[in-house]
Amino acid sequence: MQLVHVNGTDKGPVMLYALSTCGWCAKTRELLTDLGVAFDYIYVDLVGPEEQKEVIEAVERVNPSLSFPTVVIGEQTIVGFKEKELREAFT
């Protein structure tokens, strides 16, 4: 499991760090897809141990509690399934 790209309108770099087993991560992915923005996502629980270390460090830089979902939109980080904030970030 690696980075997966979802096609949509280009709103700059949008990265979703998610877990394949998590309900809120699934809802976040659905919302981003419904909003029609282009984004990348990665299931951190499914990457191999070598890459996982790197991905974990990347998440901890923007969200020290290493919780999911973590969405990085340019300079902005949104932690958790925050529907209002996510919608506002793309208006």
Add this chain to the structure above:
Amino acid sequence: MSGTEPITAEEVDRLVEQIERDAGVGGYHLHPDADFVRGLVRGLAENERRYGYRSCPCRLSMGTKEADLDIICPCDYRDADLVDHGACYCALYVSADVKAGRTTVGSIPERRPPRAEREKARAGVTATPGVVGSLAFPVWRCSVCGYLCARDAPPLECPICRVGRERFARFI
């Protein structure tokens, strides 16, 4: 990483039934959206197959039971989150009000301390000194529900919330 066979709908059904039954006995409630519950329970089954224990579907497992002990479902943070937010972190468990549809819940903040703090806290755990000598038995505390018992060793299973004895720590 995951098992070769996908988790079947029947396996998920059985596990939902078991979790719901245990929740009812202990006075806990599952999220009112059955599909949402099934998704989370599927995640628990997936994690059990991957790691050998039901690690929280909404938290990243470190792959060892020792490191994940506090997030094996039901997690150490469930009861406090039910009180403060009406739901646990993944929202598998909710308050009676949420269950009845009187209030709704969303994604809540993470209560679990960051990795470095957890490691420091684990290293610093010691029994309370002073009173121990005056007690006939040591006192054990369940880290999930707070149940206390005074006996030579913790029970095999918590009689209140049903977690295993590895979730008990010496309290006094």
